Amino acid sequence: MTETAATLHARCLALFQAGLAAADPQTAVGQCLLVEDDRLKIRLAPESERCRGGEWQKIHLIGFGKAACAMASAARAAIPRHKLAEPGIVVSTYENTVAVAGCEVLAAGHPLPDQNGLRAARRIVERIRAVPAGDLILLLISGGGSALLPYPVDGVSLADKVAATQLLLACGADIGQINCVRKHLSGLKGGGLVRLAAPADLHALILSDVLGDDLSSIASGPSVADDSSFADAIAVFQQKAVWDKVPGPVKDYLEQGAAGLRPETLKSGDPLLKSTSHSLIGGNAVSLAAVERAAKSLGxxxxVYSHNLRGEARQAAEQWVLDSKTVLDPARKQTSAMLAGGETTVTLTGSGSGGRNQEMALAFALAAERHGLSGRWCFLSAGTDGRDGPTDAAGGIVDGDSLARMRRAGLDPQAALNNNDSYTALKAADALLISGATGTNVADLQILLMYPY
Structure with a gap:
């Protein structure tokens, strides 16, 4: 069957939707919460027979992240009403916030923390400290939770912490490096919530936005041990050659911590962890597998090109173009698919607008032209949360005609890439993928469909 550009475009979007559906937070939460004889049982993994149970008097819902509202709604639907301590507290981004019955819903800033986030964090700390022994704190954690709950350590202001985060984002630090620093500047992250919760029990349902599902990195690990150190946090800034630009109070606190003058994050083996457990309910690998099944169902x-796509977005895009040229079989008159999941980075050197997925889409189109990628193709790169960087787009979807459309609009696509202005270039080519807030977040998905002429 001959594939038109419009058909390839539609198929890319349909496959992306299959990945989003697999990350639906309400379904994932519902699968893990069971009630037997008026007693809550929590699966330790979806479809697992291993469960945690307890004779808890009350269950306190505390949710934070881009999927927090949907997760809280699902939890309330599964747990008997008389077992719930109301109101629950839910913190999400401005675009993902919706009313949840029986819950106090708060909106806060992401990817950079704001004063509303600070107020929300203080509200959660106040609530958790008041939970007595014999009750359960059910944490509902999803991507974005780290930025949404800023709770700076003594001596470091929110403005200092924001400046440090902006510095890391601008120099291309990956999420693991950013979270290492965040944990050492926070009273909640790096196991901080475990300390606050004692003597109550604590269980976390976690929707992962981190590749490899490292629990200490998801929302900066508020409910698990952290084995990184103050020295590691300092090393992040030094490796990126920006230590001299770090705000003074942040630098002072990290140096005091490295000298043993400030408390470290919660470490493995701490007795407090005995009353804490978790269930990983979804992540990028689950969504990527769903996209793969959907592609195969179309014949x-x-x-799967990569389960862990990392590195500079434009470099990853160029390598993918080079590798795809060895996969396309001109003798086969059939569309083939190459898929990936991951989270690339962008080192900002220009003054334009865009995000890592938009930059990757633009870079892919330029590399395809430069290296002569043959046949008809369509490439999609998008964030599952519906937001790519500080823009209203989830990412980009480009094809062999995208660059021509940009040039007809009077734009130089290579100059746009050099200026980190992928948003403007893609918009001119009608190549932005705008989905709106999805209510979930499991990192990024990439889809390449190729059809030989």
Whole structure:
């Protein structure tokens, strides 16, 4: 069957939707909460027979992240009403905030923390400290939770912490490096919530936005041990050659911590962890597998290019173009699919607008032209949360005609890439993927469909 550009475009979008559906937070939460004889049982993993139970008097819902509202709604639907301590507290981004019955819903800033986030964090700390022994704190954690709950350590202001985060984002630090620093500047992250929760029990349902599902990195690990150190946090800034730009109070606190004058994050083996457990209910690997199943169900020869796509977005895009040229079989008159999941980075050197997925889409189109990628193709790169960087787009979807459309609009796509202005270039080519807030966040998905002429 001959594939038109419009058909490839529609198929890319349909496959992306399959990945989003697999990350639906309400379904994931519902699968893990069971009630037997008026007693709550929590699966330790979706479809697992292993469960945690307890004779808890009351269950306190505390949710934070881009999927917090949907997760809280699902939890309330599963747990008997008389077991719930109301109101629950839910913190999400401005675009993902919706009313949840029986819950105090608060909106806060992301990716940079704001004063509303600070107020929300203080509200959660106040609530958790008041929970007695014999009750359960059920944490509902999803992507974005780290920025949404800023709770700076003594001596460091929110403005200092924001400046440090902006510094890391601008120099291309990955999420693990950013979270290492965040944990050492926070009273909640790096196991801080475990300390606050004692003597109550604590269980976390976690929707992962971190590749490899490292629990200490998801929302900066508020409910698990952290084995990084103050020295590691300092090293992040030094490796990126920005230590001299770090705000003074942040630098002082980290140096005092490295000298043993400030308390470290919660470490493995701490007795407080005995009353804490978690369930990983979804992540990027689950969504990528769903995209793969959907592609195969269409009869497409399908290959997972990467389960862990990282590095500079434009470099990753160029390598993918080079690798894709060895996969396309001109003798086969059939569309093939190459898929990936991951989270690339962008080192800002220009003054334009965009995000890592938009930059990757633009870079892919330029690399495809430069290296002569043959056939008809369509490439999609998008964030599952519906927001790519500080823009209203989830990412970009480009094809072999995208650069021509940009040039007809009077734009130089290479100059736009050099200026980190992928948003403007893609908009001119009608190549932005705008989905709106999705209510979930499991990192990014990439889809390449190729059809030989």
């Amino acid at each position: 497409l020869p399908t290959r």
